[in-house]
Amino acid sequence: MREKIISHSVRLLCLGGAVLSMQAMAQTADAPMQTVQVTGSRIASPGAESPSPLQVLTSADIAASGATNLQELLMKNPTLGTPTVSRTNSNFSTSSAGVSTVNLRNLDTSRTLVLLNGRRFVSGIPGDTAVDLNVIPTDFIERVELLTGGASATYGSDAVAGVVNIITKRNFTGLILDAQGGQSTKHDDTKKKFSATWGTSNADATNNIMVHFGYSKQGAVYSKNRAISAVDQNTQNDPEDFFKVNRPFYSSYAPQGRFFDDNGSFTYDRNGAVIPWNTNGTNGQAATGFNRSEFRSIAVPTDRYLLATTGTMALNENHNVFFEGNYASTRVTTMLEPFALGSDDIYKGDTFGQVPAELLINGTLRRNPLVPDRLFNNISDTNGDGLRDYFFTRRMAEVGNRGSKANRDTFRLATGVKGSFNLLKEWNYETYVAYGQTKESQSGNGQVNVLNFRHALEAITDIDDLNTNNNRTEAICADSTARALGCVPINVFGYNSISPEALKYVNAPSSLETRVTQKLAGGSINGEVFDLPAGAVGVAVGFEWRGEESSSEADALTQAGLNAGNALPPTYGKFNVKELFGEVRVPILKDKPFAKELNLSSAVRRGKYSTVGYTTSWNLGGEWSPIADVKFRATRALSTRAPNINELFQPAQQTFPADIVDPCDGIGPTGGGARGDACRAAPGVAANIAANGVFTLTQSDLQGISGYDRGNPNLRAEKGRSTTIGVVWTPRSIAPLRNFSFTADYFDIKIADALVFMPRQYALENCYGGDGSLCNVITRRPSKMGANNSGSLEYIDSLVSNTGSKATEGVDLTASWAGAAGPGRLSARASWTWLHEGYDTPTPGAEKDYWAGEIQQSPKNKASLNLAYKLGAWGISGTTTYIGKSYLDDQFLAQFDLPRNAVGVGSRTYQDIQVTYEFRKKWELYLGLDNAFNTKAPPIVSGLPGNTTGAETEAGAYDPIGRRYYLGMRVSL
Template sequence: MNCKSNTLRDAVVLALAVGAGGTATAAYAQESSNPTNLDRIEVTGSRIRGSEMETQQPIISLDRQTLEKQGFTSVADVLQNLTSAGSPAISRADALASGENVGGYYIDIRNLGAPRTLVLINGKRAGATTGGYQDLGQIPFSSIERIDILKDGASSIYGSDAIAGVVNIITRKRFDGAEAGAYFGQFSEGDSDTEQYWLTIGSQGERGGVTLSAEYYKQDPVFAKDRDFSAYGNAGPDYPGSGWSPVSYNGSWSGPCGPGGATTWCTLNQGGDPTNVADYHPITAAEYANSNQEMYLQTGIERKSLYVNANYDLTDTVVFNADMLYNERQTHQQIAGYPYQSGSFGTPLDADSAFNPVGRDVAFRRRLWEVPRTTDSSLKTLRFAPTISGAFQIGDHAWDWDVGALWNRNDTTKTGHGDASLIATEQALGPSFINGDGVAQCGTAANPIDLGSCRPWNPLLPYGVAGQGSLSDPDLQKFLFPYYTDTGRTKTTSYTANLSGSIVTLPAGDLGLAVGVEHREESGRFVPDAFNQSGQSTGLAATTTEGKYELDEIYLELNVPILADMAFAKELSLNVATRYSDYDNFGDTTNSKFGLVWRPIDGLLIRGTYAEGFRAPTIDNLYGGIGSSFESYVDPCGIGAPNSVNGNAACNAAGVPAGYVQLGQGLVPCTAYPCQTPDQFISGSNPNLLPEKSKSKTAGIVWSPQWVEGLDLSLDWYSYKITDAIISDSVDRILRDCYVLGNASRCDGITRAADGHISAMFYGLANLGELETEGYDFGVKYRLPEFGIGQFSIDWQTSYVSKYDEAGQDSDGNDIMIGRVGDAGYFRVRSNVGVDWSLGDFSVNYTARYYSGMKESCVTNRPCTDPDHYANGEPDPVRWTGSNTFHDLQVSWKAPWNATIAIGANNVFDHQGPIMFSSPNSDFAYYGGFDYSRFIYAKYVQRF
């Protein structure tokens, strides 16, 4: 082995010391002088094949052996437990989340947002939704050879979206033999039953071969009622009833009832006659609805996937390779029945209804408890990525080339049930009578409506009580609750050509070059059901998203060796890359990157990078239709709101009464802020958006002390700044601009009802955001000498966030940067410690996952640990919670019949995180990124 190869090997070994689970998968790949060797390593983060560029930037590499030692069964779960991972983009505890992206699994590096982390499969883009989300769930776990995670900006190498970093999933190729496996697991409570089966087979001939991986995965949902932190409403077990909805499943109507006949919300006495006004009493808080009793804490999922790789040596120097993927994913959501409020839809119980107790139009509220809202989301992915690659020699310099294509199509179907048709409710609540057969019928005796066309509904009949017009009647349910179908399709098409090699040999080594071109087309469509588009259902209103764009790109990368084999300069090299991108919608952009590596002595490496990046607006950003949601906000015109301006000129001009208190769900006065609106607010896209821009910097040191064999240490500093970030122009920002700052132009999208509450609002997207984050990654990896009691290795990885600031405004409307470090999901410190022990055929893997404490804003009638806290010069009372550590353990045995048997548990000590009243990344009083309880599993792998 020559000196040059040794240098490369050592450099790669050092670079991989950065990552948790860093392996020698790439460490022993060497540059060959034989141009017919087509297996030179392709480095994530560089286009120069076989280069040492990975030493200039922080890369984590997880090989298959490392993946198998973990108790996770998907790419997303593995990546989510990296210390540099941010909060889950859409956690499975976001039960109320809706839209095209729900049901997918996404990765967010540095908390910069999932659409700002680029996902590649064998170096080519994964398909994305119209919102730019790239689903990691489409990749069968059994097909993965390794996962590379580049924690640095890489737009100069890969183009748009690679702002925070790049995840490159490398699949298995040239596999010869067969492997089958099964996995079973569940939470210690006995739910979330999980099963996974896989088969990988391959056959290799003299010139080519085929590798096939098939996988089936299913995990049952978990009900919120089965965990203490989610069973009792959104405030945890210590505050049962808190946050329960006044829109009860018992039903209530507005009128005088009970002693004194005061006007209030009236609900039926147990066993009472719903047509007799004397049988009603004022509803009490004990009769409010706990919607969590019907909701999923964790969505269910089922996945079927097939991956095929085929390769063939067309000549001694030209190879054809093709990747094919089919994936079918289904997820199931369930939330409580809709909180129907007649005033929101203008559908009172008609004065002539057979069920009306007072003979006048009656406003009512009724939780549609009998029919929970469900959404079944299906995603089908078809992917074909052929490539022809080759190698040639010019003098003493080896060159590699490839031309390839990618066709990726995602088809989405979402089927919803449980939202009522407003057309049907208007009919069912209209005039009705008891016919000669004693059956309630729509219409009047003189003009009846056939029961096949209309079913009358009694919304005042409580859940579980039989009778005419009961919502438990299957025929009434069929009439009121149709099935809704949303459909979508996104397509990615790209054509690429790349050339890399060495131009000339300089005194310090070869001058490496890579150049390439790419043409890419992105198109997408998401079409909500006609009911949702027309607004004729209780579901969130939405319209069609449809659009496409094309781009052409060219890039150039140079790796320049400056010094080598000198005193205090065993290596000094510079890497420069630039990429020009020309989009047919917003124009062009150029982004560059510079990297430097210095090895003063053997075993010590110092590196740094500076990168420009961008993220192009997505199809949904540009061409999306409108969407609706029930937003939580603070109305500055309400007297109970913090920093209220009730009575000022802007509030008076809007018709807000003096002494007005913000109204929340059920038009009940708010007692805690922010408070959720009782009405749907509308948001929309912006066709004039420009790309987001970023600048990132890293600097690090990697040290492998020669006097401690097997020890690698690394410390990396990082800094990101994103400008022109595409953000939703928030409700609170608009209200502050309108009413506090008196900017009348910002009031145009606000509509208020006669009582003063905001009944409708529109807000859109804009390039208004700015974000800065900074921190450190520290890694220790030590493989101890082998002892008689076995082989030990330790892997300790820590991420420390020193700054995470987002653009915001203070109470005076001044632009400020708001610090988020310490907020749930924005942990100051995340640290993983892994210890691996093996002796003969037995091995044990233990991991501790540490999260530092969290803070949240104090709310009324809840614990507040720091009421005197200030932020940005303003009072900001906060509640602090302590740190959390989850422990994982796996024990495995290699059986003599070429099988591996493993049992294990994630969160083996059944640790539960703290109650979080702000419900971060979930719809419950718990951080959505934490383990819900202990998960126990068993795994069997048979190799042939």
């Protein structure tokens, strides 16, 4: 059940651009005008509407979607960009896999503020402010209000792009049970869901309590089970056709190993025979190639247990105590292929990855007996230490698949007092405190201890019986201390050649512990101060205090980068902020010629951060109705965003960027202009050119680029200036269109002093484009590695700074209607966002990097259509989502002298359908199809910008899974 006040306020919001569900449209408006408060304003007033664009999703919309988490539904809204983290794009994440975030206007998750009942919610990602929507039970939500445009003056930092305000159900009496199951037509992506919502209240609803329990389980989707991603592939980077691929494009890291001697390289077949290296392996596990897609995931399996409660207790007629509680326990599992180990992961520095095949022990040269004669007799000293050495790469299949199991727990409790009092006029007040915490405990596997591995590789024959077992022919570790600690020689030559004892010695299970803590306290009062001819002047004033703390700590080997993977040093930081805010709403004209209504509103917020000092945000808005059916609205706002803990305090963390194009690729001994001169100045590049005729990159070079991301404690708050201008048409005076509404809103958001990581491709273009000011963040492999491998990119580092700017501009259109259609009732809503422009600049004066219409950002055109028809006990609803034509990143295309929007993929349309049948009044059976026509995602393969590893498409923007169905039962008691 819904209270009439909720129903009526939702309907008013719909006139301002809300999503109109069939159930909401079917209700009447006979209740008297109530005082309501909407997202975007803290002033409660009759019939309040936000001067900023506001859209609403109701509980009926959520039910009609069959969504397991809120992100699944929100992503169909055209105002939302590609999420930073979702279940289908986070399999390779070192932490926070499976988290569900939202990204308004594609300005990044950190610029979208997510609220629960108008108050902040603890982040689900360490060091960030992004809320994990997995922890909000969908069946407990009454509505979701989307406010697009700057709202920092009303709600504080992070609301640069807008606000997602999740409103939970209130004053519910009864019990609702909901059970659902489903899967894809490929028999994966299984879904199981059960929830129970119970509530009770007294007769006048002054005392009430609600409790919700939910459980959901979503199964994995593996790359090998989709034709587009079943086999490793890579773009040929052919300007004539970027979608022409090398398939198979197997990894050069094979389980049998690849070994480099003075004559080239070789490997072994599964029978142990030596064979020449050939990158064109014919199957997934061929000796000369490895199909990583055989082991990767598209969607990570996720289990969730949810508990939520809310309640109110009246102290007297005008004052009551409220509380909210949330607990979520999430379990996520990631899986990817066994680790690709190179000897340069073990031997760093001056040895350049060269493994000694012989050792100098007490002045005597001792050979490693595990090194085969075929290799030993064809190697020489290549690193200058006087000893024969070799280089190898190997897929560590014996160690097993890499992956992690993450246990994530989120807890939040909020409580406060609210009510009203008379001071000449009636005033409303609210005070609250809240505490939230997210903890993640992650255990991983598939890595190796590089220190132990080095000791295990340096073996000698135990001619002196050092281990006193009377065996003078066996291999032992040369280092006595390592032997005392259990060192066992390791044989890397051939398939499955590593013994269980050696495997135990080099295996390195990993762990990661993260914690995010949020403390809140605040209060506000709002009411009317005096009357003007057009109505009462409303004001709101208040304060907020917030403390944020975050830590992330991996095991010791991972921190030091000694498990051959990403080096992840611990991150810890905290800050607090004290804020005062005020808001005023002034009615200027009412019921005048050409001014049925004219209102102005303004808000200001002043904050003091322990990290960046003082910040100021403000907004100014107005609404003008020349006639009753037409309303014009406009806002101008200055929003601020203080840097989060990661941006401030993150130490150097290793990452492996994808889609990097080396500007030196193909450069010869002459020519190439300034770029050619800069490339040849690097000794490794020069040696490569001398050996190959032109600078040539191998497959391992392309896959071996790394770098470090660093925070910056000297950051400032960024500032976003937004403008929205719109019109709302609600032709209530025209009988056939009485239930029709139309909105059109122009938006323009520009962010100065934007907090950005220096784009790595930009750094490369700067370094080799004749400027050279960013060459200090680039490290190339030296010439001593050998001509065939020298000069390739090894590290490209990036630092957070306030040097960037971001902007987006476009138009939102919505139209909705509901009413009788034949014997039943029909409701319809269409929404469309046209993105005129969107761009970033990494440094002042740099050329704009346009992203509007690019694949990994946001299409220029995105739309959705919701239709629902109710006839007696039967109902059918459908959501059509349209994603317009999108293009490859213009920075990528520039490497091939191609203009912006030269290469792209076609539009995609997805159709979701749900059919319901009610029987016995309180029982409802529902059957749904998602992606009913099995629309295929565009082939954005490895090597192309926007590729999601393992999915071979942009899995955050497009559906990589395919058609799915579900069947459920809902019971109201």
